[in-house]
Amino acid sequence: MEPLAIITFLAAVLAATWRLATPFIFTSLGEVFSERAGVLNIGLEGVMLIGAFTAFAVTFFTGNxxxxxxxxxxxxxxxxxxxxLLTVSLKANQIVVGAAFNLVGLGLTSFLYRSVFSGRMETAREYHSFSPIEIPLLSRLPFFGEILFRQNIMVYxxxxxxxxxxxxxxxxxxxxxxxxxxxxxxxVDSAGLRVGVIRYASVLIGCALAAVGGAYLTVAxxxxxxxGITSGRGFIALAVVVIGRWSPWGAFFVSLLFGFFYALQLRLQAVSGITIPYQFLQALPYLLTLVVFVTLRKRAAPPSALGVPYKSS
Amino acid sequence: MQLLRSIGQIIVRPTAAVAVALLVGGILLIFAGYSPLTAYGVMWKGAFGSMNNIAETLLKSTPLILIGSGLAVAFRSGIWNIGAEGQLYAGAVAATLAGIIFTGLPAFILVPVVLVAGALSGALWGGLAGFLKVRFGASEIVTTIMLNFLAIIATSFLVTGPMIEEVGKFPQTAQIAEAAHLPRILVPTRLHVGFLLSLGVAAVTYLLLFKSSRGYALRTVGISPDAARYAGINVGRGLLAAMAISGGAAGLAGAVEVSGLTFRLYQGISPGYGFDGIAVALLANNNPIGVIFTGILFGALRSGSEVMQMNAQVPSVLVSVIQGVVLLSAAAFGVFKITITNKQNEE
Structure with missing residues (x-):
């Protein structure tokens, strides 16, 4: 490729990086709260799907x-x-409930979509979503303009x-x-604070943000x-939380890293003359996760009480 | 006696859970403008209405029972293997390779070779996550999810590239040798000997978990790694073994699908058996004998819903809602007594 073509390519990849990272950022930020309070939610994929579908259906009917x-x-x-309610109050196993959420999320949204919307597909495509907002002047900057200043409101x-x-x-x-x-x-209990209330609040933050992460896919x-529009992003968000070491900024930057690999893979598939099978590019983010685990060793320790229901004595 | 009690436990509360799930599904059906009675009637007939329907139900139960039995071992040992789907694919790839390469062998040798290849491959794929856990402290929940994606992508690469069939050029491999096909046990239905194999695997994993000292050691690791270590049990080796066993069972499920049903490999060979298997194991309270029942229940829901879609035009994805609500209400009724062990204690 010509140098200019490479710069154009790179700008396109980096602009897409932020866009593709956005659902990971919302979802993993929420899960940071949930896990920091000791509740592991492997049902993020299901919650994201429910967010994506609700946002789609309501936008379709209200137009906003x-x-x-x-x-x-x-x-x-x-x-x-x-x-x-299930994991904190009833102390049900978090993995069980999470696995069930994934099943219900996929089943419920697909069922409702097929039975309510299958006949309206043509009009369904026409609703107005959050469109890119060009920041005056800045969006005209060479290179950075496209990457940083021509995104939609949820990305900003x-x-x-x-x-x-x-x-x-x-x-x-x-x-x-x-x-x-x-x-x-x-x-925390001895200090007179209510463990249950804190966990409820954290789980609510986690699920609300996961739903926003899913909604991004359908309204932005x-x-x-x-x-199944989330196509595994809820599972990636779980990995992002661990690699980002349970910190909000960690989750932000690891999300961007995943976004970069997604963008690179999509863009490289579109470039003619690249002979690597696309599956190798697809596999990159997952391989990367495993490599990060091996190199991080045990430095990243999860919250001690993660996954353990609390029983006050 | 324990067996009787566990069967009782497996029947009463889960039945209530299924009732709740059917109720929720019924409300959903009414909301979407279908008649629940008609839909469920068609579904029941689709699952058990004829000899052929029953055979199809058992065919769908077979991989679920295999995977569920293996996962029961993993979950009882306190390791959360979410990667059965990937391990199934790893097994299916190896089984297909064996079935294509060793074409000259007679059936009584080739069938075991294919099945063992699948089980070994799945055990290695699962064991990798176990190794990363024991050696590097990597969360198995995350690594097995990553390995799922990798196995599915690798399969996609193999069937579109190196292993693609010579003629036709569909994204699928050539057929495996005829001698590698599993014998059918209920002609003219498609039911094959793999179903009996799954019952055998459930029985063996039950004996391993509850009637052997190794199983006792594994369950101790699952309840308290500290206590296990104090008792002189090698916790790391236990976790590795649990991952390899559960991966092996899932790999065997992949091999059984290839040699009993599809006779070749293609993308999407599993409709999510690896994930349903998690629910099957958990619903049976991680008891392999219970897994036989919950596996048949989930198999029936799946095959019944396919017929429901065909004959009553109700989207078959309803089955995921029903399965999910079964799990949720079972969780609410306190069917599961297991808890995740304290992570700090595993250091």
């Missing part, structure tokens, strides 16, 4: 993606309430949401109690819904 987003958050909070929101998340987790009393609950729930990234 903002309502879609609000509905997705409501759907996510409902999921969170159910998840917390990500660093601010992560900033708010990091503030909440590290600089507030609530954040301190979340982090303590994941490490030593009994100490595209303007339609497909069965």
């Amino acid at each position: 993606p903002v309502w879609g987003l609000v509905a997705a958050m409501t759907g996510g909070l409902t999921c969170g309430l159910l998840f917390a 929101a990500t660093p601010f949401v992560v900033l708010a998340g990091a503030f909440l987790l590290y600089r507030t009393a609530f954040g301190l109690s979340v982090r303590s609950t994941g490490e030593h729930p009994r100490t 990234h595209t303007n339609q819904f497909n069965e």
Whole structure:
């Protein structure tokens, strides 16, 4: 390739990186809260799907993606309430409930989509989603303009949401109690705080953000819904949390890294004359995750009480 | 006696869970404008209405019982293998390779070779996650999920590239040798000897878990790694063994699918058996004998829903909702007594 072509290619890849990282950023940030409080939710994929479908359906009927987003958050909070009810109050096994969420999320959204929307496909494609907002002047910058200043509102929101998340987790009393609950729930209990309430709140944050991450796919990234549109992103978000060492900014940058590999793979498939089978590029992010695990060794320790239901004595 | 009690435990509360799930599914059907009675009637007939329907149900139960039995061992040992889907693919690839390469062998040698190749390949794929856990402390939940993606992508690469059939050029491999086909046991249906094999594997894993000292050691590791270590049990080796056993069972399921049903490898050879198998094991409270029942239940739901889609035009994905709600209500009724062991104790 010519040098100029390489720069154009790189700008396109990096612009797509941020866009493709956005669902990971929302979802993994939420899961950081949940896991920091000691609740592992492997049902993120299901919650994302429910968010994606709710946002799609509401935007389709109201014509306004903002309502879609609000509905997705409501759907996510409902999921969170159910998840917390089962795992925190009833002390059911978190893996079981998470696995069930994935089944229900996929089944419910696909069933409703097929039975309610299958006849309306043509009109379904026409609703208005969040479109790219060009920042005046800055968007015309060479190279950086395309990457940083021609995105949609949900993409722009990500660093601010992560900033708010990091503030909440590290600089507030609530954040301190979340982090303590994941490490030593009994100490939190002795200090007179309600372990259950803190875990409910964290799970609600986790599911609401996962639903937003899913909604992004139907009201910003595209303007339609497909069965299983999340295609495994909820599982990737789980890996992002671990590799990002359970920190909001860690989750942000690891998400960008995954976004980069996704973007690279998609863009390289489109470039003619590249002879590597596309499956090798597809496999990169997953291989990367395994390599990171081997190199991180045991330095990244999960919250001590992760996955353990709390029984007050 | 313990067997009787566990069967009782497996029948009463899960039946209530199934009732709740059918109720939720019924409400959903009414909401979407279908008649639940008609839909469920067609579904029941589709699962058990004729000899052929029953055979199809058992065919769908076979991989679920195999995978569920293996996962029961892993979950009882406190290691969360979410990677049965990938291990199934790893097994299917190896079994197909064996079935294509060793064409000259007679059936009584080739069939075992194919099955063992599948089981070994699955055991290695699962064992890799076990190794990463024991050696590097990598969360098996995350690594097995990554290995799922990798196995599925690798299969896609193999059937579109190096292993693609000579003629036709569909993204699928050539047929395996006729001598590698599993014998049918209920002609004219497609039911094959793999179903009996799955019952055997369930029985063997039950004996291993509950009637042997090794199984006792594994369950101790699952309940408390600290106590296990104090008792002189090698925890790392136990976790590796549990991953290899569960991976091997899933790999065997892949081999059985290839040699009993599809006779070749293609993308999407599993409709998610590896994930359903997790639910099957958990619903049976990780008891391999119980897995036989929950496996047949999930197999019936799956084959019944396919007929329901064909004959009543109800989307078959309803089955995922029913399966998920079965798990959720079972969790709410306190069917599962296992907890994740304290991660810190595993250091």
